[in-house]
Each structure stands twice: as structure tokens, then as C-alpha cells.
Amino acid sequence: MIAVDWGGSSLRVYRLDAGGNVLEERRSALGVLACTEGFEQVLRQQIAGWDDTSIVMAGMIGSRQGWVEVPYVNCPATLSDIAAGMVEIRAPTLSDRQLWIVPGLLHRSESNSADVLRGEEAQLCGLMPRIGAARQIVCLPGTHSKWVVVEQGRIESFLTAMTGEVFDLLRRHSLLGRLMTEPGEDADHAAFFHGMARAQQPGGLLHHLFSVRTAGLLATLQPAQLASYLSGLLIAHELLGSEACAQVRGGTVHLIGAPALLEAYALALRRFDTNVQLHGELLAAAGVYVLARQRGLFA
């Protein structure tokens, strides 16, 4: 089968064998937001030469901006609930294939505020069979970080923190960004921890952000250190804000994502006396495979 992880800014296709092992992988920058020529054509080109019948897609491709809007499945959600929410679509120029899109998830908290995710459900479905049934906390850092509680094969609840997007906005467009120079090859751990420490003082994030400016103006940090400081400040605020994270302090968090980002989160979590277990991004392919199997697309 072919597993497709089609997000806003990237497209990854995986060719899997009958046991779900990745045989080949292709990556492209043709994310949903960059596709102007039609999703069908982009997909056809991306899987050229792969003749597998089943194609299962996850991510923003199932959103309002995507190919077809696939309704969210409510939490708590099991693998079977998510598989039942998969939607089959038709593509005239791929009529010899079975095309499916995986649904995203919706969680309503007790205070009736809602949260959504799309794409991360694939990685979670890939992770769950590997970590046993006990209650676990999973963090998927990124533009929009997700903190997820899984238990007994169910995705119980989750919340989103816009850490990555806010970091990027501040660095590229704000007055703070003007003071920063490119950091050296390695992230500056001292500045990162300094930012984490600031986040734990009173005043709130909107106040703490200004300390990037004062540190630059008063030269208590060098321009090349300010990005690491801001990163530590924001990640610590994310950790302090996340109830899931608060509960797990002293326990273990499963981190899923790209290596550079995982390194920063692992550093921050260990600083908060929390253990981490790192998982690579290939989990998305594994999760799509598990869902396809659950849906009965093949024996």
C-alpha cells in the first residue's frame, strides 16, 4: 500500500510492504497550501512507478483547504473509531486505485472549549501499539504543538499550543527579531535555560517576551543568543501551560517529531525533571498502515 502524510507545507509518500515496513519514501514541498495545480495531479506524479492499489492519506489534505473535508472524529477515540471515520474518494485519473483519507480528531474539554488536530492522529496510531495500555503523555512539537493523553488504546484528550508559529512570527516580523543575529551552529544551552528560568517568574508571557528586547538593549545576552533564549522562554511557557505536562512531571513524555525540534523539547523536559522517549517521524506511515488494516483494506 501507499501511505501519504500530506500536511500544509509538505507532502511525504511511503511505499509499504504487506507487513507495514517502509520500502521507499519520497518527500516534496508540495504541501496542501502550495498545491495550485490540483491534488490529483500532484499525487499521481508523486507516486509515479508505484502500482499499489491502496492509497491512504492523512493530514491537512482532509481539511476544508484540502481535497475533501473529512469530518472530525470525537475523542476519546480508538483506532477502530478513527478507521470508521475514514472516507473513500474518487479520482478519475487514478481509477484503478482505492483512495482514502483519514479523519482528524476533535476534543471538547470540560469547560466546553474545543481543540482539533489533523495529521498527528496518524503518528499516534503508529505509536499506540508500541507503548502498552497504561496512561501515557505524548507530545508532538511543531508549528502547532500537540499534547496528547493516550490510555487503553484510546486517544483520550489533547491540546494545542501555538509555540512554533509564535516563535517564527516573533523572529521574522517583530521588533525582537531585529535584535537577533543567526545563532551559531549549535543552539546555546545557557541562553535556552536562561529563557526557561524567565518563564517561571511572575508577569506572564506578554511581559516575558519583552525581556528579549531588554536583554539585547542592555547586552546581558549577545545577539546570537537571543533566538535560543526566546526558544527556551516559549517552550517553558508551553510546558507550564500544558496540564498534561504538569501531570507527567517526574514521569515520561513520548516525543514525536523531527530531530532538531525533539532535541530542544527533550532539553526542556529533562530540565523539568521529566524523562523523554524519542520517536521518529516514520510513525506516520506505521499509523496509516494500522488504520488501513483496521478498516479492512487488506487482510
Place this chain on the structure above:
Amino acid sequence: MIAVDWGGSSLRVYRLDAGGNVLEERRSALGVLACTEGFEQVLRQQIAGWDDTSIVMAGMIGSRQGWVEVPYVNCPATLSDIAAGMVEIRAPTLSDRQLWIVPGLLHRSESNSADVLRGEEAQLCGLMPRIGAARQIVCLPGTHSKWVVVEQGRIESFLTAMTGEVFDLLRRHSLLGRLMTEPGEDADHAAFFHGMARAQQPGGLLHHLFSVRTAGLLATLQPAQLASYLSGLLIAHELLGSEACAQVRGGTVHLIGAPALLEAYALALRRFDTNVQLHGELLAAAGVYVLARQRGLFA
């Protein structure tokens, strides 16, 4: 005399009589960051026809990006401390005038974190003679909001919250901004209060921000309401984060600024059972006058 309020994005000049009353006012968009042709020439054109000897300037004009960098004066600071920090400068084509720049303020908190302001000291010096000696909380909302404690004619301490800049960044450059349409003529109070309520739930600002997206996606708010919702969310976070504000709950806050912004802050503070007293932006001219007099520029 001539009082000049020269910030990053605007330039205001006031012609004052011997009692400090504003006779004439001129405004320009030639803020410090927009001045490419030299500050002296811009100032000369701006005060054309005004032959007053003393010209006293406040704001970013005294920063590193300004005409001359004027060292910060430490808090607590009296009128007399600030006047003593004023710096006289020379301008070849304005040699018949006395030109002075007012210093900004620096505050170090007990945790040794520093905060700075430049320009707001003028408004504060204009306000202090009018509000008596008892301890008072002053808020100057804006791109970088300032919360200030004044007492016994001293500016005791202050902190900055980057509320206005963060709002602007999110609205113009983020994924959240894409969901928003222009609000109607009036701000939407219901959406504003809804945002304030969200800020008081657990999860932290980075998480709460994402609720703008879910409210848009799930249509619990209309696109035209999302900017008011985000405004209420951010202002409430600013209020909850500001210790000065926390102390004053149930008391009175002095608000200084432009009418539209004051309206939003007054709405938010009253919602938090706090009284407000509104003051216009002309206080800057009054403050510069008080400082010039204190420095002995005229009898």
C-alpha cells in the same frame, strides 16, 4: 517653548505658552524609524515659523536608533532625577535654540530582570502633579503596554507587556489572521468578553491562542468577531500577568493613550471590577514642560 514627542512611528510637536498650555500642535508620520534624511532637518521643517528658544524632546529620539543615545535613569525616579538626566545637544542649523532630550527609565526588579521605557516618562511626568501623592497604578496601553506604579512623586517601578505588537503580528501574519475578516464598525463586546473568559481558563496563552482557530473552524464565532475575541484574550492575559494590575483589582487604574485603545482597556478593567480614569495623550506635552521647568530652562 516647544515640546517634542518623537517616537518610533510618529512625531508630534507642541508649542506651549509660559504656563505650559498647548497653543499649537502638529503631527507627522516621520517617526524615528522613518527618518532617512536626518533628524535635524526633519525637526527644522516641523517647527517652521515657531521661534521659541527651548526645544525639549522625549521618546525614541533619545535611543540608540535616535539622534543621541541618552542614558536611562534608574527607578525609583522623581521628576528631579529625570530632569537631571536630560542631555543638551547641538544642532548647527538650529544654533539659536537650546535643544534637550529627556532620558528613558530603567527598572530592575527584585529578581534582577530589567525593563525599560522611553517616551512614556513624559506622560507620567505630566500625570503625577495631577493625581496626588498616594500610591497609584498607571497603564499606558499600546504596541508595548506599560504598567507603572507611582507614589509620592516617584515613578517606583514598571513593566512592559508586548500585547499590541503580538496582536498585530497574529492578525497580519499568522494562520489565525487568515480566518479573520474586518470587524464591523463597532468592536464586538460579546466576542471580546468571550476572549477574556478564555484567558482565565487553564492552559496558558500559547494554548488559548489556538482557540481563535477552533472558533473559526467550528464556526462558534463569525469571521468578523475573531479580531475582538483575540483582543479580549490578549488584554485579559496582560491584565492577569501584571502584578501591578492584580494589586489594584477593585481599585482604580489611570489609563493614558489614544481613545480607541483606552476604550478596550477600560472595558476589560471594568470587567475585572476595576475603576478607570482616562487621560488624553496631551499629557506628554505637559510632562515635557514640567521637566523643562525643573531643569531650569526658564524661570
